[in-house]
Amino acid sequence: MKTKRSVLAELRVELAETIARQLPSEGDFPSAVPGLHLFRRHTPIVGACQVYEPGVAVVAQGAKAVDVGSELISFGEGIWLLTPLHVPAMFRITKASDERPYLACAIVLDMQAAREMIAEVEAAPGDGAVKGLAVTTGPMTVELFDAVLRMVRLNESPQDIPVLSRLLQREVLYRLLTSACAGVMRQIVTAGSQSQRVARAVDWLRLNFREPLRVEDLAQHAHMGVSTLHHHFREMTGNSPLQFQKQLRLFEARRLMLTEGMDTASAAFATGYESATQFNREYRRQFGQPPRKDVTVLQGGESLAFAG
Structure with a gap:
């Protein structure tokens, strides 16, 4: 008879194999399934940034660390990361290689649907007021792993996507609302x-x-x-609200310079800065080097600004 641990291990391996099959090359890919994103990386990444959407991320293979404010959140195989609201964060992929690439998926959550579902889901003990960082991690359950795996597999049956994607989105929401993160989600949508x-x-x-x-x-x-x-x-x-705004501005300025070819001054003014000097100072404090040098390094392939 299989143990719960062995079933979880099998589901994780199957999820990793499915993502690897669908992503034969390295990169970040929105899938045909609405709200589902897949990630594959062969080398560790440092200095990347992202504004996380409300959603859940699952690492099937490898490991990742996310800096949210002064908190470092590390998670790896068989662990979910919940971001129940938009949060800017720096992150790094800490375990990835050609032999065992980093393989992960992220599912954007419909928080309005969560709000409606709350009334149908009985609150578990400990689902009261939640204190602390809203971004949290927890162990995958068999039921959540199975729902996520079926959602990723749906990419291989495009004719089923229009009907089943919404059902699987709701199932993932339900599994989260009956898991260790239920209290956080309940508070966010109440x-x-x-x-x-x-x-x-x-x-x-x-x-x-x-x-x-x-x-x-x-x-x-x-x-x-x-x-x-x-x-x-x-x-x-x-x-703080001001620090949060600053990160949103700096992350967007970095994206504009890297992907749209904006110069430093244009990116600064496009994101709300009135002083290029202040922008340069705050950019260097956030990313460790001046804007022009940072973008040159990123374009040279030594790191990635936005990834998995």
């Missing part, structure tokens, strides 16, 4: 909770990061006091 108000502030910042920020206005938008917003925002995202 109207009127402090976590849901912070999520509102995050959404507003994400859409308006180029504009000058008055924390008083942000607090009013989130229906919170300024000190309360500061406390809960930092607790959940690892950054």
Whole structure:
């Protein structure tokens, strides 16, 4: 008789084999299944950045580390990473080789669907108020592994995608809402909770990061006091609102220079900076070197700015 551990190991190997089969070469690929992204890397990566969407990431092979504010979150095979709200973060892929490439998938979560499903899912013990960073990790269950694997396999049956993709999205949501991360998700989507108000502030910042920020206005938008917003925002995202906005600006400026060929001054002004000097100073503090040198290194293939 198979043990739970052996079943989990088999599911992980099968997920890795399925991703490898669908991605014969290195890269990041949105799949034909809505909301599903697949990743393959053959070498470790450092200094990459990403604004995570609300979603769950699963590493089938290899390992990764994510810097959220001052917190370092490391996770590897058979572990999920939940980001229930948009969060900018630096990350590195720590285990990857030609023989055992880093293989992972990410599923964007429909938080409105989660909000509707909450009413149908009985709260588990410990699903009350959640304190601390909203980004969290946990062990895969057999049920969640199976749902994720079937979602990845759906890429190989395009005729089934229009009907089954939505059902599998809901199943993944359900499995998460009945897992160790249920409390975090419940707080994020529950109207009127402090976590849901912070999520509102995050959404507003994400859409308006180029504009000058008055924390008083942000607090009013989130229906919170300024000190309360500061406390809960930092607790959940690892950054103050101003630091969060700065990361959004710098990540977007890096993308504009790297993928659209913008010069330093243009990228600075396009992301809301009024001073190129301030932009250069803050960019160097974030990425470890001046903008021009950083982009030259990235274009030379020594690292990747945005990846898995």
